[in-house]
Amino acid sequence: MVFMNCVVEENSPTQASIDTCANVNCISQKHIGELGIAYHDENNSIKTLDATYSIIGKVNLHIGFNDGEKHKSTPSEFIVVGPDWPGPDLILGGPWFRENGATLDICNSKLLLDDNFAIPFKV
Numbered sequence: 001m002v003f004m005n006c007v008v009e010e011n012s013p014t015q016a017s018i019d020t021c022a023n024v025n026c027i028s029q030k031h032i033g034e035l036g037i038a039y040h041d042e043n044n045s046i047k048t049l050d051a052t053y054s055i056i057g058k059v060n061l062h063i064g065f066n067d068g069e070k071h072k073s074t075p076s077e078f079i080v081v082g083p084d085w086p087g088p089d090l091i092l093g094g095p096w097f098r099e100n101g102a103t104l105d106i107c108n109s110k111l112l113l114d115d116n117f118a119i120p121f122k123v
Contacts, residue, residue: 002104002121003015003121006063006090007063007064012034012035015088018111019093024095025076025091025095026087026090027079028080028089029080039058040058042057042058053086054083056081058077059078060076061076061078063092066119067117072117072119076095076099100113100114101114109121
């Protein structure tokens with residue numbers, strides 16, 4: 001897994017998991033609760049190869065990055081996964097990559113955004 005440092009809504013430092021194959025962006029109910037952010041209720045589920053997990057809502061968030069000199073904030077919609085979710089608290093999936101013109105530079109361990117903003121990540 002690839003992880004990178006970021007900030008949710010400009011006040012909560014965290015690590016995001018990068019998953020370009022995911023067809024959704026996810027944030028855990030636990031993390032949303034710690035931030036005190038309201039979400040739009042939606043009872044649904046997300047299916048993986050191994051199991052089905054509950055979705056309890058959706059929320060629009062800004063994810064911020066710092067490259068040491070500049071700050072960049074990117075908006076996107078995230079599904080809020082329920083307490084049964086075993087994965088990371090924050091997943092930047094395919095929709096986030098498309099909406100923000102992001103690409104991975106695997107050779108240099110950097111996430112590149114459309115305006116030459118480079119953010120280091122770790123594996």
